[in-house]
Amino acid sequence: MEQSVDIKAINERIKEESSFVDLLTMEMNKVIVGQKHMIEGLLIGLLSDGHILLEGVPGLAKTLAINTLANVVDAKFSRIQFTPDLLPADLLGTMIYSQKKEEFIVKQGPIFTNFVLADEINRAPAKVQSALLEAMQERQVTIGETTYPLEEPFLVMATQNPVEQEGTYPLPEAQVDRFMLKLVLDYPKKEEEQMIIRHNLAKSFPKASTILKPEDIVRARQVVKDVYMDEKIEKYIVDITFATRYPEQYGLEKFKDMISFGASPRASISLSMAAKAYAFIKRRGYVIPEDVRAICHDVLRHRIGLSYEAEANNVTSEEIISEILNQVEVP
């Protein structure tokens, strides 16, 4: 039984609440040249309350992007460089003894902020990774006997360097699954790189203005949740997720032995949330198949486990997702 939804009212609300989208994008573009996909991904993560894993070589403005976002939203930002000797306490905080007060006091770690950049997350050992990922999932941190909720909005953007794999601790599949999106960054175009040079050699580096408050984001998230998703779109999302698990049922027998494990139910939830956020960005009060397809690669690429056979045949998760999208019927 379908709920009665007033699409017109949702559309009106979206028009009101999404007015900041263009402004935010404009401010971000003042500082970040190119990387439109990353900015869009950040916005989707921010609006759908999901975290982002970024993969790209150093120097692609990852830190600058999240710093700028923090500036635009007037939010707190911390950058944590993950190293092999990092401890969970360095991240979450610890209890230290105050001689003045003659008691243990809590020293909160850098995670108590709005936007966290976990730089090179795969350089820290598993215990630090899992401490961060647990905080991401639970939205709270327990130090000693007290549990502290994290600030809202809370967005973690973790980076991975795809080229230097020596001495790293790759994220286990269960932990990668906690990231809503995995964005793969590429080098800027020629003209964009030329513009980057000009920006950096200019007397004053462009600065983004603050246009939003964290409460605006929290409110926008509520509107995103209200974006209407029809049953047909839900079925489409389920079909896509199932096609990653049972490709042979969707005419993709060739991938049967190439996928060691498919996307989890968390992937379906992330697809739905991200599609809603994408529709919001496009100022629509309802989700269409285009929205699902637009975010599908970013949501699924880190959730499909490839077998040795796939690696031997140079088949990537990107190719599998593209084939699935070409094979699953659009409603």
Added chain:
Amino acid sequence: MSIKKHIQQTLLLAVSLILFGFQSNSVAQNVSVSATMDSTVIFIGGQIDLKLQLSQPDGLDLPFPLLTDTITKNIEIVRLSELDTLNRENGRLLIEQNLRITSFDSGLHYVPPIVFEQAGEKINQLVQTEAMALMVINPFEEVDPQKGIMDIKKPISTPFHLSELYKYLPWVLGIILLAGIVTFIILKYMGRDIPVKIFKKEVPVIPAHERALSELDKIKQEKLWQQNRIKEYYSSVTDTLRHYMEERFEIRAMEQTTDEIMDSLKEINFRDVKSSDNLKQILMTADLVKFAKHEPLPDEHDMSMINAYFFVNQTKIEEIKSLEEEKAAMLSKENEEAVTE
């Protein structure tokens, strides 16, 4: 007395000598050998049989000559058969041995008499066959060293004969029999009823536009939007059009979104520009109905159906009729008109 005894002894000796002399003479006269060849002319490398025969009285043990691998330096023995006793009539034996001989030198070769040496010694007589001649012909061109080094000639292919397959026949029959038994067991005990269709009836191919138009007729007759089944109505119309586009333009319309379909159709030159606009109107209205709970006005429902018909009719492949078909169509039309008049 001594004279009488001497005379008796002399007579006995004389009779004995006479008798012995007769006997050895008769043996000598009753042993004969012969050699015959199948042919006196062969191609180089060709093989013929040389038959050695010994005719002798029964009870004599006369050995055959011990031949090894050659008769002369030009004539080689390929195979020697066992001795074969052929005839035992009239107290005589005919013993035979076959020699398969060949030669790899062209020319006329002398086959010397084959001497039965040991047999001759036994009967104290020369026992040998007649001399013969064997002509060996070279059918190939003589190699002329003056012409220089030539390539090795390829093997000469011999004509195929069915008899070559005879040796495989039992195997083939065995495999067919085994396959039959296995099939029988599967069908009988595994419960698989596999119908064997040798002659499949050809299914007539219905053109894409005809199928699409009949589907649209069906949707129209079902009166879906009139029953407030608007979503179903638009889903059916768009699915029909997407199936039609898949067949007509060979695009994966069923797996594409509205924007992707419109992008795929950009490269196609429509007869009427309106076709593309009409399709866009239907797909966009359908998207709103399907995903945004949009409820179009009754006029819009009709408009979508009209546009769907228009799109199919404007983009269908025209059938090219033959002259006879055109004539037949015209005649039937004229006849119909005459009847109505």
